[in-house]
Amino acid sequence: MTRRHTPHRIALAVFSAGTLALGACSAGSLGSSDDEGGGGKVALSFLTDNQPETVKMAEGLAKDFTAKNPDITVNVETRPQGTEGDNIVKTRLSTGDMTDMFMYNSGSLMQALAPQKNLTPVDDFAGQLDENFKKAVGSDGKIYGVPFGNYMAGAILYNKEVYDKNGLKVPTTWDEFQANNAKLKAAGVDPVIQTYGETWTSQLFILGDYHNVEAASPGWAEQYTKNQAKYATTPAAKAGFDHLQQVHDAGYVNKDFASAKLTDGLNKLAKGQGAQYPILSAMVSQLIADNPGSENKIGLFAIPGADAAKNGLTVWAPNGLYIPTSTTGDKLAAAKKFLGFVASPDGCASMGKATTPTGPYAVTGCELPDSVPQAVKDMQTYIDKQGASSLALEFLSPVKGPALEQICVEVGSGIRKADAAAKLYDEDVKKQAQQLGLEGW
């Protein structure tokens, strides 16, 4: 979510301890690839980030794939997450030194890799992929990757027990949401949890609101990319900033919002000290890991907008698995075979075996097991309903300003007003658009 990389940052947040441990390994593994097996055998190298869940998934896939294709072995290498990881990927791509396959974000970050120049198109798999994901890894009508992982949503996680106790029902408009908040506050529960100790968590009211923006003014992303629509001048888009300010001004947030971290927020929610937490749905896995037995206690609803009929969920596409143009010959054929495996029900099963899935798959024919947490089931309801979900803005437009999280922290802490913040953010995205060399900026 940060324009860069929710996945990284989240990962960073969630698994920082593990990251430190694994970080030590990654430097060494950079150089050691390509132990070529002889006799018609192919060894593929596969670079992923070092988040423990990702590594488990990659190694699970490698093992299951080799079991089916004994002639091809896949060696998983790791890299750091976040900006440092971005730099490694970009540097290795530009010097032709990339592994045979690599995992990286989809959406605007993937576009920044100059896919036409650096990646091999994999249109053969288009039939197996979900429409939204194709948008996230497509450029100039070609598809460059297959999904690695699950969809997630930017939504509000809520404590169902607290909701039941106070006789509340899931809001579909912002007014209903505020009415719920007033009751929760009267009942002595923190209505909305905010955790600015980790700044990226501040952006959900804006980024997770995109479905409502798109519903109010269809095609907004395209106009936005062309510099024809602005946050400050589109009321539906500015609403996200307004919401953040209203929640702060009404005193609906937890007292320690300025210093609390993601983990604190999740624990507050699980314990019922706070009722609702706008956050990414993938965080449910950490919540459950830290608070066993809360699988069915935590539900999910889309960020409410102005119109109940048009309310829906904003969805983040999974990461992609890509082949760089530096992979050729036998290796290219083998790498394509591996991508084919990942983009098949067998691949989904393999990933699901390695870690608990926290959202729907982007591959046709892949079903979630019945045992998924309640929040994931709630998410699936939106996705199954026609027109009740859209991709987040960062998958529809390459324009995402880097300072959004700081701006959101300012609005959410009462330092800056919503109007000024929307204007400031419009200035911020201008730099990104210019750096990308987009038309009209």
Next chain:
Amino acid sequence: MEARPRTSVAGPAPAAGRKRSPYPSWFYLPAAIVYAVLFLVPTVTSFYFSLTRWSIFDSQFIGFDNYVTFFREPALVSGLWHTVVYAVITSGLKVVLGLGLAVLLTSQIIGRGYLRSVVFFPVLVSTIGVGLTFTILLDPEEGLVNESLALIGIQGPGWLTDPSFALVSVALVDVWKGVGLATLIYIAGIVSIPQEYFEAARVDGATAWQNFRKIVLPLARPATFTVILLSLIGGLRSFDLIWAMTRGGPGFTSDVIASVIYKQYQAGFYGLSTAGNVVLFLLVTAIIFPLSRYLNSKEVDL
């Protein structure tokens, strides 16, 4: 700075009719190459690249647009001000506290050696480590500082989360970490004052305050200048501690130039961050160069 000859200090007079060096001039070559490749070339190219919008793949010449954008960046304007505030607070406090501690630690007190190492110890600790430790200590809800204040009935502020305290809190931590070095420089300065002055003062019946005011203060002036210069330069380009403690937050309230530049770099605006570095370079030069000239001209002989 330190390479500049101190014109006012009596030194060997510039040789009339330059003496030929006994070494052939190509002895300079290795050092010159290293200096040119690692310092001169990047400096000059950075001036060029600050006029382009570049990525790892290519660059596009855009004139002074980067500078225009950079100076329109709202975080930058407040960042400039924060930088100055931060540099002045840290530099000022280091001078005052450093001198005080140095006077104390050069006097005849018990455990002097031990106390000296205690004062110097924070300088040896990694800045990031200091930053993370103080972030935990200064936590508004569970931090040791506010819990201690609560014991005596004071409700401590959110040191790092309240917009009006964040920058000052970081500056104070910087002082805690850096005052040891200032003290060390002052101790060296005070110790090098010849004992004769103090003996003469004793004969004249001077008080301790007169000793300090009339002997220590003027004769430790070179040390003062060194401390001011070093801490001001350090304060102006300070980044690591601020980044470790607040990342410029909450919002932009503790952003300094260096952290604004770093954020542009992190966001992939390489041209913009290069321009920012040129600005920082010019700013530091513009402040430090005249200051150092002025201070050096005031230096006195022992």
